[in-house]
Each structure stands twice: as structure tokens, then as C-alpha cells.
Amino acid sequence: MTKYKQIRIALNNCGVIDPENIEEYIARDGYMSLGKCLTEMTPQDVVKEIKDSGLRGRGGGGFPTGLKWEIASKNKADQKYVVCNADEGDPGAFMDRSVLEGDPHAVLEAMAICGYAIGASKGLVYIRAEYPLAIKRLKIAIDQAREFGLLGKNIFDKNFDFDVELRYGAGAFVCGEETSLIHSMEGLRGEPTIKPPFPAEKGYLDKPTNVNNVETFASIPIIIRKGASWFNKIGTEKSKGTKVFALAGKINNVGLIEVPMGTTLREVIFEIGGGIQGGKKFKAVQTGGPSGGCLTEKHLDTPIDFDNLIAAGSMMGSGGMIVMDEDNCMVSVAKFFLDFTVEESCGKCSPCRIGNKRLHELLERITKGQGTMDDLVRLRNMSNVIKDTSLCGLGQTSPNPVLSTLDNFYHEYVAHVKDHKCPAGECKDLMKYFIIADNCVGCTACARVCPVGAITGEKKEAHFINSETCIKCGACIERCKFDAIIIQ
Amino acid sequence: MTKIKTFADLTKMRNDLQQTQALVDMADSSESVIQIKVGMGTSGIASGAKAVMDFLIEALEKRNIEAIVTQTGDMGYSYAEPTIEVKKPGKEPVVFGYVNLLKADEIIEKYIKRSETVEGIIPVNYHTIDN
Numbered sequence: 319m320t321k322y323k324q325i326r327i328a329l330n331n332c333g334v335i336d337p338e339n340i341e342e343y344i345a346r347d348g349y350m351s352l353g354k355c356l357t358e359m360t361p362q363d364v365v366k367e368i369k370d371s372g373l374r375g376r377g378g379g380g381f382p383t384g385l386k387w388e389i390a391s392k393n394k395a396d397q398k399y400v401v402c403n404a405d406e407g408d409p410g411a412f413m414d415r416s417v418l419e420g421d422p423h424a425v426l427e428a429m430a431i432c433g434y435a436i437g438a439s440k441g442l443v444y445i446r447a448e449y450p451l452a453i454k455r456l457k458i459a460i461d462q463a464r465e466f467g468l469l470g471k472n473i474f475d476k477n478f479d480f481d482v483e484l485r486y487g488a489g490a491f492v493c494g495e496e497t498s499l500i501h502s503m504e505g506l507r508g509e510p511t512i513k514p515p516f517p518a519e520k521g522y523l524d525k526p527t528n529v530n531n532v533e534t535f536a537s538i539p540i541i542i543r544k545g546a547s548w549f550n551k552i553g554t555e556k557s558k559g560t561k562v563f564a565l566a567g568k569i570n571n572v573g574l575i576e577v578p579m580g581t582t583l584r585e586v587i588f589e590i591g592g593g594i595q596g597g598k599k600f601k602a603v604q605t606g607g608p609s610g611g612c613l614t615e616k617h618l619d620t621p622i623d624f625d626n627l628i629a630a631g632s633m634m635g636s637g638g639m640i641v642m643d644e645d646n647c648m649v650s651v652a653k654f655f656l657d658f659t660v661e662e663s664c665g666k667c668s669p670c671r672i673g674n675k676r677l678h679e680l681l682e683r684i685t686k687g688q689g690t691m692d693d694l695v696r697l698r699n700m701s702n703v704i705k706d707t708s709l710c711g712l713g714q715t716s717p718n719p720v721l722s723t724l725d726n727f728y729h730e731y732v733a734h735v736k737d738h739k740c741p742a743g744e745c746k747d748l749m750k751y752f753i754i755a756d757n758c759v760g761c762t763a764c765a766r767v768c769p770v771g772a773i774t775g776e777k778k779e780a781h782f783i784n785s786e787t788c789i790k791c792g793a794c795i796e797r798c799k800f801d802a803i804i805i806q
Numbered sequence: 807m808t809k810i811k812t813f814a815d816l817t818k819m820r821n822d823l824q825q826t827q828a829l830v831d832m833a834d835s836s837e838s839v840i841q842i843k844v845g846m847g848t849s850g851i852a853s854g855a856k857a858v859m860d861f862l863i864e865a866l867e868k869r870n871i872e873a874i875v876t877q878t879g880d881m882g883y884s885y886a887e888p889t890i891e892v893k894k895p896g897k898e899p900v901v902f903g904y905v906n907l908l909k910a911d912e913i914i915e916k917y918i919k920r921s922e923t924v925e926g927i928i929p930v931n932y933h934t935i936d937n
Contacts, residue, residue, distance in 0.1 A: 324932030333881030345823035420879015574882035
């Protein structure tokens with residue numbers, strides 16, 4: 319297995335089968351793993367197989383899946399639940415959507431396998447209503463599986479019942495956190511609660527509940543089919559198997575990829591991703607979405623796995639990778655993610671609700687050129703407090719984009735504060751448009767196109783831009799044929 | 807009435823389906839036919855995959871080319887949507903990117919009819935679980 323950089327495990331059937339035709343899934347050994355579990359394995363065997371495989375949760379945290387199943391299986395209750403977390407919310411991430419749209423049966427089969435392993439007869443998919451196509455295909459898949467007897471009562475005549483229903487979320491980011499997700503399914507506000515009790519103990523309707531991410535589930539049927547020892551040969555010592563990434567941003571080959579754990583960022587970005595758009599210079603890659611951090615040139619040769627990314631100040635997250643080039647201002651990037659977090663904070667705990675808002679205000683000030691060096695100290699201190707004291711994963715990770723940009727691009731922050739300049743030229747408030755008098759022939763083209771009348775000057779004489787009136791729209795630069803207008 | 811009652815039922819159904827598929831894939835069986843898959847994930851559809859699929863179905867019928875056109879999920883090449891995969895009997899499947907209606911027409915006329923190369927082929931770049 320060395321010819322190609324990618325191995326498709328979770329994406330095995332994605333883009334291969336017709337997702338609306340169960341027979342195509344069956345023809346590719348679909349539901350055979352469920353059959354194997356029910357006929358040849360005890361629930362304990364299944365848990366052991368998943369534990370041995372070394373599979374870790376693909377939703378972001380990286381908790382060992384087998385261990386999660388084991389805890390849920392040991393808790394006794396009259397009813398347990400299997401929940402599939404399809405509340406993918408990171409900006410720029412679309413792995414789960416693609417899996418559900420391309421291979422919905424794999425998720426259903428894995429949920430049934432999980433049900434058998436932990437002793438649950440009900441499965442719920444928590445999916446955001448913004449994914450209408452994924453919902454449609456899941457519904458079709460559930461109907462077909464029921465019709466074929468692969469969901470429902472007495473599956474394979476083995477006295478095992480399992481059925482799946484959908485629950486829709488309204489697309490709140492915090493609902494990807496498992497306790498919030500469960501509350502949302504119960505019809506309550508999507509707010510997290512303190513763990514313990516963990517969902518495996520007291521989850522949906524206070525019953526033991528096992529929550530796994532879409533991609534985690536999508537890997538399960540293959541692990542059962544090919545065996546734990548096949549799966550755990552792929553990847554690194556502590557992170558086994560493959561990971562799906564959604565490449566986005568300023569990269570040539572935007573799209574979905576699946577690589578073995580331990581692949582380096584350089585291989586992902588420059589070989590599979592085809593490098594940076596327009597031949598520009600690579601600046602940073604943001605992994606882990608709003609909870610992750612920016613990795614730079616010096617991290618390019620780091621093998622990607624759960625632990626290495628955390629050590630580098632980011633995290634795996636669900637697998638979004640946003641690539642940035644030299645034109646991206648890192649202070650603006652941090653502000654963009656904080657924008658998102660402030661919007662998505664549920665407001666239950668004050669560090670996240672108030673702290674993130676204050677962080678955002680500080681960043682706003684800095685990008686306007688009104689920041690001070692004290693602000694930079696304050697940014698870091700406040701970030702650490704928010705991380706340490708927030709209730710759930712959202713607040714505990716939301717300052718990561720700020721901290722990692724402070725660590726890796728401190729000079730850009732300083733340039734904003736001290737020199738009132740944005741090195742990447744992205745912060746509009748810090749830009750000034752000038753006319754180089756020597757180059758200006760006085761053609762008046764710029765003055766005519768300026769929407770706010772900021773440019774004055776006599777015909778055939780050098781013009782002048784009034785920076786107080788200028789809105790920095792750039793219309794004059796586009797119009798000038800003599801390269802007489804520059805931005806500073 | 808459920809179709810699959812036991813694991814043996816499922817295994818038989820899979821074997822039957824695989825056999826039928828093998829006949830369709832083969833170069834010289836009476837069942838063999840050109841198979842086209844259109845990537846219809848959200849990103850494909852947003853780039854116009856539906857129109858491409860409709861065009862392919864209509865054009866192939868008009869030009870008397872026997873083919874099966876089906877939808878599939880996201881092939882992963884978001885930058886090159888819409889993407890389609892064409893499998894001629896007895897040959898390895900070929901994935902084409904940037905398939906607009908013009909390109910689809912070119913693929914039918916050149917690649918399907920005359921086996922000429924057409925630009926926009928996305929080479930295989932991954933291992934499957936079996937190789």
C-alpha cells in the first residue's frame with residue numbers, strides 16, 4: 319500500500335454506489351458485517367474487535383471508540399440508545415455530509431452493529447436540517463433497510479431488534495457536543511451539562527446512550543469485515559486507520575480526501591491538494607475549525623494524528639482543513655473564527671458567553687489599528703482563562719485560533735498595533751490609497767469612477783486621494799492604466 | 807414480507823448481485839453495457855450535475871448507445887465538479903472532471919463512441935480497502 323497517498327475506508331462506497339439503491343450496497347458486501355456480528359460474534363467479541371482496532375472518535379475529541387462502547391455495554395438498563403452525531407458544523411467541513419449523501423447504509427449498518435454490541439434496540443441520527451439531501455437519502459436508506467429486513471425486528475432471525483429514526487437539529491454548533499446534542503433531541507435547549515454523568519451512563523431520556531460521529535460509524539463495517547489487525551496496521555502508534563479531510567480555502571484541489579494517520583501536512587497540501595492557488599506562497603493551514611489552530615510552514619512535516627496536532631497547538635477536529643496563503647491576515651482569521659464562536663456560544667456559562675465577546679472586541683480593535691501592546695497580553699491571558707473555565711468543549715477550545723495565531727504570527731499582531739499596518743493587506747481600516755504624482759497623467763479616470771468623490775485634481779495634472787473620504791473600495795486601482803495608485 | 811430473513815439469504819443475494827454485475831462489466835457477454843455514474847453529492851448538484859445527468863440519458867438514447875446512467879455520491883473532487891465515471895465493458899472505469907454539457911457531448915462522441923482520449927481525466931489517486 320504505497321503507490322498512492324490515500325486509502326478510502328470511510329469513503330469506501332462514496333462516489334461508487336448509488337446511495338438510493340440498497341442492492342448496490344449489498345453487492346459491495348453491505349450488511350455482511352452486521353451478519354457476521356450477529357451470527358459469529360458475541361457482543362463482547364464486537365466490543366473487543368473495535369477496541370483492538372484502535373479506532374478513535376472521528377468527530378474531534380479522539381476518544382477510543384471501543385472503550386466508549388464497552389462502558390455503554392456494561393451499564394445496565396431496560397433501554398439503551400445508539401446516536402449518530404451528524405451535526406457537522408465547522409466552517410469549511412463537509413465530510414459527514416458527503417458520507418451520508420454517498421453511503422448512508424454504511425452508517426445504518428454500523429449503528430446496528432453498535433446496538434448489538436452495547437445492547438440497544440434504538441438508533442437515532444441527529445442531523446442538521448441544513449442537509450436536506452443527506453436527510454432525503456438517509457430516509458430512503460432506512461425505508462429500504464426495513465423493507466429488506468435489515469432493520470426492524472428479529473434481524474437475521476437472531477432475536478436482535480434494531481431500528482433507526484432521524485432527529486433534526488437547527489444547526490447550532492454547540493449541539494455537536496454530546497450532552498447538548500442529547501438535550502436538543504429531548505426537545506430541550508441545546509445547552510451542555512457537566513460530565514459526569516457521561517451519556518454512556520445517563521444520556522438520551524436518562525438512558526445509557528452511545529454517541530459516535532458519522533465518519534466513526536462509517537469505518538465500523540470495514541473494520542468488522544477486514545478485522546482489527548488489518549485496520550490497526552494503518553496509521554500511527556496511537557492513531558489508527560485513516561482520516562477524511564475536507565480541503566478548502568486557497569488550495570488547488572478543493573475536495574474530500576482520506577489519508578492514513580501519520581501522513582504529513584505537506585503531503586496533504588502539496589501532493590494531494592495540488593498546492594496553493596495561483597502559485598502563491600503557503601502561509602498557514604487551519605485544522606479543527608473554530609476549535610483548532612493555525613499550523614504553519616514549520617509544521618508541514620509533522621505527521622498528522624490526534625496527539626501531534628494537539629502538541630502543535632491545534633487539534634484534529636472533525637477534519638476541516640482551511641488553507642491560507644500570503645494574502646490572508648492572521649489577525650483577521652482569528653477574528654473570523656471568534657465571530658463564529660460568539661454567534662454560536664449557547665450563553666450558559668459566562669467564560670464562553672462574555673469572554674469570547676471581549677476577545678472578539680479586542681481583535682476588532684487591533685484590526686482597526688486601535689490596539690495596544692497591553693491588548694496582546696490581555697488577549698493571551700483571557701484566552702487561557704476561557705479555556706480553563708468554560709463548561710463544554712466549545713468554550714474550552716474557542717480561544718485556540720487566537721492563541722495559535724499569537725504563537726505563530728505574533729509579528730503580524732505587533733505590526734497592526736505598533737505600525738498600524740496589516741502586512742497581508744487584508745484589514746481595510748489599516749490601508750491607505752495613494753496616488754504617485756509622477757505616474758499620474760491626470761486622465762481623471764479614477765476620479766470619475768470613485769463612488770464617494772474622494773479623488774480630486776485638475777485635468778492633465780496629478781490627482782489626490784482624500785483618505786478621510788476614501789472607502790477603500792479599490793475601484794480606482796482597477797481603472798488606473800498607469801499604475802499610479804498604490805496601497806500602503 | 808421481508809426479503810432477507812437469515813444471513814444465508816443476504817449472502818445469496820449478494821452473490822447473485824455480484825454475478826449480475828460481473829456480466830454487465832465483462833467485455834463480451836450479452837449483458838455487457840456502458841455504465842456511467844454521475845457524482846450527485848451537494849457539491850456536484852450545485853455545479854450542475856443534474857443537468858449533465860439528464861443530458862447523458864437523453865443523448866445516449868437519441869444516439870442509440872446502450873448505457874446505464876446512475877447517480878452516485880461525492881467522488882471527492884469538489885474542485886472539478888461535475889464529475890462522472892464512465893466504465894466501458896471490459897475496461898477500467900475512467901473519471902472525468904469539469905463535465906459540463908459540452909464536455910459530456912465530447913465524452914460520448916470521442917471516448918464512448920471512438921475510444922479517443924478526452925481531456926479532464928482525473929487519475930486514480932487512492933487505494934481501496936482491497937488493494
